[in-house]
């Protein structure tokens with residue numbers, strides 16, 4: 001009888017399959033037409049047979065999406081991790097991640113980590129950013145891996161989902177992975193040393209946690225060029241908050257057109273100027289903006 005599984009490890013030539021109703025990870029071996037035709041990704045849902053310690057993969061089910069970096073299929077959720085401090089918040093980078101990962105067919109969420117480091121005015125600043133991203137339509141969770149705040153909220157949000165962590169270096173992605181799953185990444189398996197002596201994740205490993213969820217870590221990055229992924233005219237579609245306002249032209253880019261509801265809303269303080277500035281920077285348009293102080 002065929003069993004169903006999910007590819008949880010794809011590291012060099014090794015394929016690890018977790019089989020439904022079984023906690024063990026089997027070594028996956030592609031068979032027949034799968035062997036000839038199909039590339040196998042972490043996140044793939046597969047069918048096949050258990051033969052001793054091996055899972056022979058006879059079928060790979062259709063994918064919902066495939067991310068390139070990291071190479072993972074069927075990603076439901078991208079947890080975009082950022083911090084206000086250590087490292088300092090780069091809202092343009094976050095906005096770029098949100099556009100690219102939504103375009104890739106995943107649902108992004110915003111995780112503000114290291115909230116234990118904030119006090120006084122910094123907490124007010126955090127609250128303002130939380131409001132901005134909630135108004136943009138994203139789930140937002142405040143987290144500290146030091147105090148444990150927010151960890152259960154992440155588990156509730158991503159029940160049953162395949163998730164990956166994304167965000168700049170040093171924001172605490174691996175620490176969140178550890179807090180959620182208990183797993184410390186064994187560097188020998190999923191990392192290699194760079195010239196600077198740092199360990200960087202190379203292979204992909206999805207770790208089960210919470211209520212039927214899986215989580216993959218990624219190395220941090222500092223720059224995302226949205227126009228390498230998304231057509232310029234489509235970028236505005238990934239700023240869901242713009243669609244609350246009506247413009248004279250239905251295909252308005254909210255730049256030089258007359259009677260633009262979005263620019264009107266910015267002037268009246270009904271839309272975040274920070275988000276709009278990110279939008280302009282992404283599409284490389286520069287116009288005079290009227291923003292209330």
Ligand SMILES: Nc1nc2c(ncn2[C@@H]2O[C@H](COP(=O)(O)OP(=O)(O)OP(=O)(O)O)[C@@H](O)[C@H]2O)c(=O)[nH]1
Pocket residue numbers: 113114115116117143144145146147167168169170171172173174175176218219220221
């Ligand atoms: N104060 C505080 N420090 C944290 C928190 N989470 C992680 N850190 C620290 O931040 C540093 C970076 O954490 P990592 O988990 O390695 O960050 P990362 O995002 O995986 O970094 P890269 O793998 O380089 O992309 C470590 O020294 C952690 O101990 C937190 O909630 N609060």
Ligand SMILES: [Mg+2]
Pocket residue numbers: 173174175217218219220
């Ligand atoms: Mg890390």
Ligand SMILES: [Zn+2]
Pocket residue numbers: 246247248252253254255257259260261262263
């Ligand atoms: Zn407009």
